Amino acid sequence: MRKVIERALRQAGLELSEVLQASNGEEALQTLRDNQGSGGLALILSDINMPVMDGLQFLEARKQENLAQGVPVVMITTEGNESFVLRAIAAGAQGYICKPFTAEQVKARVLPLLRAA
Numbered sequence: 852m853r854k855v856i857e858r859a860l861r862q863a864g865l866e867l868s869e870v871l872q873a874s875n876g877e878e879a880l881q882t883l884r885d886n887q888g889s890g891g892l893a894l895i896l897s898d899i900n901m902p903v904m905d906g907l908q909f910l911e912a913r914k915q916e917n918l919a920q921g922v923p924v925v926m927i928t929t930e931g932n933e934s935f936v937l938r939a940i941a942a943g944a945q946g947y948i949c950k951p952f953t954a955e956q957v958k959a960r961v962l963p964l965l966r967a968a
C-alpha cells in the first residue's frame with residue numbers, strides 16, 4: 852500500500868526527494884524522533900488500520916511528544932465512520948483520503964495542504 856501511495860503522489864505531480872516509510876505507528880514515531888530537527892519533512896500520510904499501533908494512536912502519541920509540529924497529516928483509510936474522522940482531526944489530521952483512491956483524489960487533498968504549509 853505504501854508503494855501505491857507513493858506512486859499516486861508522483862502521478863499527482865509531486866516531486867518527492869525522499870520518502871520515509873514505516874509499517875506501523877510505532878515505527879513512524881521512531882522515524883519522526885530520528886528525523887527531529889531536520890526540517891525537511893513536508894507531509895505525513897498515515898493509514899488508520901496498522902498493526903502494533905494504529906494511525907489514530909500514532910497521531911495522539913505524535914501530538915503528546917510534539918513531533919513534526921506544523922507538518923500536515925492526511926489519513927488514508929477505509930473507515931468512513933464519522934467518529935474515526937473526528938478523532939483523527941482532534942489528534943491533528945488535516946484531511947483524509949478514503950480507499951480506494953485515485954491520483955487525482957490524492958492531489959486534491961494533498962496539494963492545498965502543501966501550499967498552505
